[in-house]
Amino acid sequence: MSQNLGKIRSPLDMEPLAIEVHDVESASRSRSARNDLILICVFSAVVLASPWLLAPFGAAYPDLLQRFCIFGIFAIGFNIMFGLTGYLSFGHAAFLGIGSYAAVWSFKLLTMNVIPAVMFGVLCAGLFSALIGYVCLRRAGIYFSILTLAFAQMSYNLAYSVLTPITNGETGLQLTLNDSRVLDAASGIDPTSSLPVTNLFGMKMSGYPGFYLCAIVLIISFYISIRIFRSPFGMMLRGIKTNQNRMSYTGINTRPYLLAAFVVSGMYAGLAGSLMAVTDPLAGAERMQWTASGEVVLMTILGGAGTLLGPVLGAGVIKYFENIFSSFNAQTLHSAFSFLPDGLAEFMVTITHPFVGEGWHLTLGVLFMLIVIFLPGGLMEGAQRIGNMFSGSGGKSEAESPAEQTKPAE
Amino acid sequence: MSLFDDNVSRRGILKTGLVGAAVATAPFHFVRGAGAADYLNMPKGKSVIFGFNVPQTGAYADEGADELRAYKLAVQHINGEGDGGMLNTFTSKALKGNGVNGKKVEFVTGDTQTKSDAARASAKRMIEKDGAIMITGGSSSGVAIAVQGLCQEAGVIFMAGLTHSNDTTGKDKKANGFRHFFNTEMSGAALAPVLEKAFGTDRTAYHLTADYTWGWSQEGSIKKYTEKLGWNTASAVRTPLGAGDFSQYITPVLNSGADVLVLNHYGKDMVNSLTQAVQFGLRDKQVNGKDFAIVVPLYSRLMAQGAGKNVQGIFGSTNWHWSLQDEGSKAFVKSFGQAYGFPPSQAAHTCYVQAILYADACQRAGSFAPCDVGKALEGFKFDGMGNGATEYRAADHQCFKDVLVVKGKENPTTKFDVLEVVEVTPRAQVEYPPELLGGQLGSCNNGA
Numbered sequence: 114m115s116q117n118l119g120k121i122r123s124p125l126d127m128e129p130l131a132i133e134v135h136d137v138e139s140a141s142r143s144r145s146a147r148n149d150l151i152l153i154c155v156f157s158a159v160v161l162a163s164p165w166l167l168a169p170f171g172a173a174y175p176d177l178l179q180r181f182c183i184f185g186i187f188a189i190g191f192n193i194m195f196g197l198t199g200y201l202s203f204g205h206a207a208f209l210g211i212g213s214y215a216a217v218w219s220f221k222l223l224t225m226n227v228i229p230a231v232m233f234g235v236l237c238a239g240l241f242s243a244l245i246g247y248v249c250l251r252r253a254g255i256y257f258s259i260l261t262l263a264f265a266q267m268s269y270n271l272a273y274s275v276l277t278p279i280t281n282g283e284t285g286l287q288l289t290l291n292d293s294r295v296l297d298a299a300s301g302i303d304p305t306s307s308l309p310v311t312n313l314f315g316m317k318m319s320g321y322p323g324f325y326l327c328a329i330v331l332i333i334s335f336y337i338s339i340r341i342f343r344s345p346f347g348m349m350l351r352g353i354k355t356n357q358n359r360m361s362y363t364g365i366n367t368r369p370y371l372l373a374a375f376v377v378s379g380m381y382a383g384l385a386g387s388l389m390a391v392t393d394p395l396a397g398a399e400r401m402q403w404t405a406s407g408e409v410v411l412m413t414i415l416g417g418a419g420t421l422l423g424p425v426l427g428a429g430v431i432k433y434f435e436n437i438f439s440s441f442n443a444q445t446l447h448s449a450f451s452f453l454p455d456g457l458a459e460f461m462v463t464i465t466h467p468f469v470g471e472g473w474h475l476t477l478g479v480l481f482m483l484i485v486i487f488l489p490g491g492l493m494e495g496a497q498r499i500g501n502m503f504s505g506s507g508g509k510s511e512a513e514s515p516a517e518q519t520k521p522a523e
Numbered sequence: 524m525s526l527f528d529d530n531v532s533r534r535g536i537l538k539t540g541l542v543g544a545a546v547a548t549a550p551f552h553f554v555r556g557a558g559a560a561d562y563l564n565m566p567k568g569k570s571v572i573f574g575f576n577v578p579q580t581g582a583y584a585d586e587g588a589d590e591l592r593a594y595k596l597a598v599q600h601i602n603g604e605g606d607g608g609m610l611n612t613f614t615s616k617a618l619k620g621n622g623v624n625g626k627k628v629e630f631v632t633g634d635t636q637t638k639s640d641a642a643r644a645s646a647k648r649m650i651e652k653d654g655a656i657m658i659t660g661g662s663s664s665g666v667a668i669a670v671q672g673l674c675q676e677a678g679v680i681f682m683a684g685l686t687h688s689n690d691t692t693g694k695d696k697k698a699n700g701f702r703h704f705f706n707t708e709m710s711g712a713a714l715a716p717v718l719e720k721a722f723g724t725d726r727t728a729y730h731l732t733a734d735y736t737w738g739w740s741q742e743g744s745i746k747k748y749t750e751k752l753g754w755n756t757a758s759a760v761r762t763p764l765g766a767g768d769f770s771q772y773i774t775p776v777l778n779s780g781a782d783v784l785v786l787n788h789y790g791k792d793m794v795n796s797l798t799q800a801v802q803f804g805l806r807d808k809q810v811n812g813k814d815f816a817i818v819v820p821l822y823s824r825l826m827a828q829g830a831g832k833n834v835q836g837i838f839g840s841t842n843w844h845w846s847l848q849d850e851g852s853k854a855f856v857k858s859f860g861q862a863y864g865f866p867p868s869q870a871a872h873t874c875y876v877q878a879i880l881y882a883d884a885c886q887r888a889g890s891f892a893p894c895d896v897g898k899a900l901e902g903f904k905f906d907g908m909g910n911g912a913t914e915y916r917a918a919d920h921q922c923f924k925d926v927l928v929v930k931g932k933e934n935p936t937t938k939f940d941v942l943e944v945v946e947v948t949p950r951a952q953v954e955y956p957p958e959l960l961g962g963q964l965g966s967c968n969n970g971a
Contacts, residue, residue, distance in 0.1 A: 176647035274734050274761060283735030283764060284665045285639045287672055287695070290963050308676060308965065319676070320651075393647075395669060397639040436648055442632050471579040471634055 149339050156422070157332045164321070171437055175320045179392045180432045182327035183385045186334045188412040188424030190381020193341060194374050195410070196419035199354035203258045203406050204245070204265025208238040208379040210272060210401030212386025214279070217286045217396045224296035225309045227318055227326070227391045231384065238383020239376055246375035250368060253357070265406055272398040285397035311391050323392040330388060331425075334381060339421060341377070350374055415484055417491030426492050434477045441469035562892040563678045563970020564654045571626040571891060573598070573878065574633065574655030576646050576670060577684065581637040582765040583662035583790045585825050586870040590660055590684055591632065592863055593871035597878035598628050600858070608858040609879060612851040612907035617886040624885060635661060637764075639669035646670050650677050656891050657682060659877055662790070662870060664688030664737035671700035678970020680893045682877040685870040687789075687821055688737040689744065692921035693960030698967040699893055701900055701915065703880065703922045704873045707737070708955055710820050710840040711744035713926040713948035715752055717838060722783065722816055724752050729781035730759035731772055731796060733788050738764075741787040745820050757781040762788070762796075769796040773803050782810040784817045793819060794829035801833040822929055825868045827941040834931030834941060841927050843872040843909050844942055852909040866939050876908050880915075894967040912950070918957035920964065926953050 159166065163181070167173045172181075191205050212234035219230040249260040272280040280286055288308055297309070311318040318326060341347045349370045352360050360367050390396055399405070408431065416427025446465055450458040468476045488494045566572070575594045578587035599605045603620030610618055622628055631653040633645030642661065649655040658674050659682035661667040667686035674681035675697040683691055683702040687710070692702050728749055732738040738761070746756055757779045762772050773796070776784055784805060788796050800806075800817060808815040819826075822839030845856045845866035855875065859867040867875070884899035885891050901917035913924040928946040935941050 171652070174648065174652035176644065176651050180644070273763070283639075284668055284690075284695075287669070290965060308672075310676065393643060393673070395639065395643065395672065397669070399638045399640055436644060439634055440631070440645070440648060 149343070152421070153332070153336055153339065156335055160328045160331060161325075163328075164324070170433070172433055175324045176392075177432065177436050178324045179327050179388075180436070181429050182324065182331040183388045183392070184409075184412065184428035184432055185331050185425040186388065187382055187385035187409055188416070188428040189334055189338050190378040190385070191409045192413050192418060192424040193338060193381065194378040195413055196424070197342070197347060197350035197354060198371060198374055200250075200253065200371065200375075201258045201410065202261045202375070202378070203403070203410065204261035204263075205378070205382050205409055206401050206403070206405035207245070207265040207268040208242055208382035209386040209389070209405065210268065210396065210398070211241050212238045212383030213390045213396035213400055214272070214286060215383070216387035216390035217288070217394055220288060220294075220311060220390070220394050221292040222295065224294055225311050226296075227311050227313050229296075230311070230391060231387045234387025234390070235380050235383045238386065239380040242376045242379020242382075243372070246372050246379070250371050250375060262403060262406070265401060266403055269398055269401040269403070272401055280396070280398060283398060285395050288394050311394055318391050319393075327388050327392065330384065334384065335421070335425070342421060346370070346373070411481060415481060415491055417493030420491070420493040423491050423493040430492070431477065434473050438469050438473040438476060439471065561969070561971065564650065564656050566626055566656060566891060569626060570629045571623060572653055572655045573628060573630045574646065574649035574653065574658040575630055575660050576633045576635055576642060576649065576658055577660040578637045578662050578666075579634040582792055583637050585829075586662040586685055586790060586823070586868065587635070587660075589825065589868045589871040590662065590874040593859070593867060593875040594630065594660070594878055596859060596862055597875045598630055601628050601879070601882045605862070606858050609851050609855045609875070609908055612854050613879065613883070614906045615883050615887070617883050618879070623882045624889065624891065628882065631655060635663075635666050635670075637663050637666060639665055642666040642670050643673050646673055647677075650679055655679065657881055659881070660684040660874060661686060663735070664691055664740070665735045667691050668695045668736060671695065671697050675699045675965070675968055678893060678968040680881065680896055682881050684874045684877065686737070688740040689960050690736050690740060690962075692919045694962040696919050696962045696964055698897060698920075698964045701877075701920045703877050705842050705924070705926055705953075706921070707741040707744035707820070708960070709926050709953040710741070711748035712953040712955075713840050713928050713946075714745070714818070714820060714838065715748035716948075717928045717946055718749065718818065719752050721838065722813075724754070726783050726813070727755045727757050727781045727811070728783045728785050729757045729776050729779050730785045730787060731769070732759055732761050733764050733792055734761040735764055737789070738787045741820055742785075745785055745787070754783070762792075765792065767795060769799050770803070772796075773800050773805070776800075776805065777803075777808070780810070782813050782815055784815070786817065786819050788819075789821055789823075790826065791829070793826050797830045797837070798833050822942060823869050824866070824939065824942060825870070827931060828938060835933050837931045838945070839929055841869055841929050841942070843869045844927060844929060844944060846940065846942075846944070847909060849909060849911070851907045855909060872909060879908070880905075893969050897967045916957065919960070919962075923950050923954055925950050
């Protein structure tokens with residue numbers, strides 16, 4: 114039986130509930146650990162090879178690859194809160210923004226090395242999320258969402274105008290030539306006539322090296338997220354999602370668990386924010402706007418909330434649309450349809466034009482609608498179904514169960 | 524999935540890891556290979572790529588659309604298509620209508636969404652993926668400053684589009700960035716004498732200001748010059764960019780004792796705030812025994828058209844207006860009108876001129892290397908581009924030229940004929956020393 118169970122569990126369906134593992138013998142447990150190892154290896158290989166894998170899609174340039182990784186981290190963190198506990202935070206972009214501002218200030222005041230910047234960004238975001246989480250987690254459901262949204266909008270407005278001396282308002286916080294950078298100055302790095310660039314012990318952090326830093330951080334974040342999913346702590350969080358009342362009746366105080374999950378996911382957002390500042394040392398207030406918070410919700414649901422890989426996939430799809438689809442103009446369409454006869458090509462361009470360029474939101478909206486209606490479990494459910502189609506009917510009934518357990522967005 | 528089922532050994536995982544590591548380090552070879560070029564995105568084929576980064580959505584979308592039309596026209600003229608427009612009146616004759624340095628000009632476009640992040644992402648895509656040699660455009664100073672910083676770091680030239688804040692060529696100026704448009708300091712210097720003539724020296728002003736770098740800069744300059752005249756400033760209120768409804772900001776104006784309302788707004792914001800101010804009856808009021816007046820320091824034909832009748836008699840300044848009668852303006856209006864059926868806006872004009880100036884500088888330098896092009900632009904004096912004699916000042920990469928003070932026309936003859944030129948303030952009157960606005964250019968960056 115256990116042999117059979119291991120066989121059908123593909124490395125993609127990471128949903129197997131810990132409860133399952135609980136009552137199966139230890140051999141199965143080690144098998145599950147091995148599947149995780151395979152998953153992380155495959156994931157790492159795919160992420161590190163993405164400059165080649167994504168080249169045919171026109172997405173293999175450093176800035177977009179960095180964005181894939183950064184928003185992947187953001188979505189993984191968000192999924193720890195939303196996917197595991199079912200608490201929908203609508204203000205996660207605030208932590209992203211705080212991470213960015215903290216990192217840029219570290220560049221301005223301390224050093225252009227990225228390590229202190231990232232640490233400082235994660236720390237600040239963690240502190241803020243503890244503060245905001247402590248207040249917001251007194252309520253559940255829609256009230257929690259609204260509270261987090263309110264806090265995020267408050268942070269946005271503070272950053273946009275009230276705190277202008279710290280955030281430089283709408284223009285965004287930027288490096289200048291006469292920043293102090295005390296550590297760099299102390300270690301004898303000459304202030305040059307041009308702006309310094311972010312570095313990791315001398316290695317420039319823009320372009321491909323920047324991408325590989327983000328990729329490695331993404332892989333580590335992904336690994337930590339697997340560990341959280343598999344841990345007793347993760348099981349507690351799932352318990353909260355399934356039935357918080359019953360958890361309380363058994364004498365468990367759920368709030369510390371929720372707060373811990375909220376802080377962890379806030380720190381993930383801070384990490385993503387500080388990496389944004391590492392690859393491009395500028396922090397703008399619009400990073401904290403509610404649309405940015407909504408975006409990460411979309412990413413998670415699009416990919417599949419509560420799954421391990423889903424959020425990363427969702428982040429990739431949305432960023433791809435935002436950066437590549439939005440750049441298609443009539444000219445590109447004409448050359449794409451040039452193989453058709455003239456009249457037909459003209460017709461195709463007219464039909465498709467509203468969906469590309471500035472209309473990329475429209476395409477994304479349609480895609481999102483289709484996915485929520487037909488694949489409530491997100492892209493991961495789609496992958497699951499395709500996987501089942503190929504693996505034949507034998508394992509179908511059992512392999513389907515993980516997809517079933519994936520709940521649609523609440 | 525059978526691939527991963529059984530037989531996964533430690534050795535297998537080690538192998539996967541090794542392959543992964545080999546794959547991971549490969550791009551560094553790429554990067555090193557790219558270092559062979561003299562500068563970033565050096566054009567190798569028969570064409571050179573310009574990046575047009577304009578707002579296609581948001582509060583400045585109208586300006587962005589017009590900018591893109593102008594860029595397309597400029598590319599046609601540089602490549603020798605169409606009637607040549609201002610190339611015929613431009614005093615530099617380096618461009619021959621066969622592209623630049625023998626290469627045909629192509630372009631890529633992007634949407635800035637009037638957000639710094641989005642604008643930088645889109646500019647990065649053009650530089651890293653499409654291989655753009657120069658980025659130009661933008662209709663907001665916040666965006667212009669953000670993208671200018673990016674271009675400086677990346678090592679390409681940035682030719683600013685419509686950006687009016689002092690900071691673009693003041694405290695945030697960069698060696699790789701150049702601006703043809705005028706700034707708020709010049710607006711203030713040009714407007715003040717006209718305001719004095721029209722409204723006297725005993726006035727109290729109330730500012731409504733778009734809450735970002737341009738708004739702050741505009742507010743500061745107008746305050747500086749009107750207070751020199753002897754005006755008082757009752758209050759200066761910041762409004763969020765793209766607010767839509769300004770009624771809550773306009774109501775307090777009536778009780779503030781101010782008799783002049785200064786609207787430091789642009790684009791759709793200005794259309795909304797001005798329309799609402801007029802609807803609230805501000806212009807029919809008498810305060811302190813004087814007629815209440817409204818001033819819009821930065822005017823554009825697109826906005827004036829949007830606000831309709833409400834702009835009649837309202838003063839402001841502008842970089843260029845299509846009704847100017849010099850040869851350059853006439854040539855530009857003619858070819859723009861033939862292509863699109865209506866006259867160009869000032870945003871279109873400055874973007875068209877920037878594209879031509881860049882191409883011309885490359886041709887004169889005989890190279891696309893940012894540092895060479897920068898040298899060709901610095902201190903460059905030209906005429907025939909619609910603003911009279913103009914100079915790209917080397918010290919801050921700002922163009923100096925005459926400034927137009929305009930007024931909403933009382934009896935417009937067509938729907939485009941909404942502004943009339945009140946005064947052309949000569950360059951000498953609006954010029955200031957480069958140290959006044961602070962900032963450092965730094966050194967130019969060739970990328971690679």
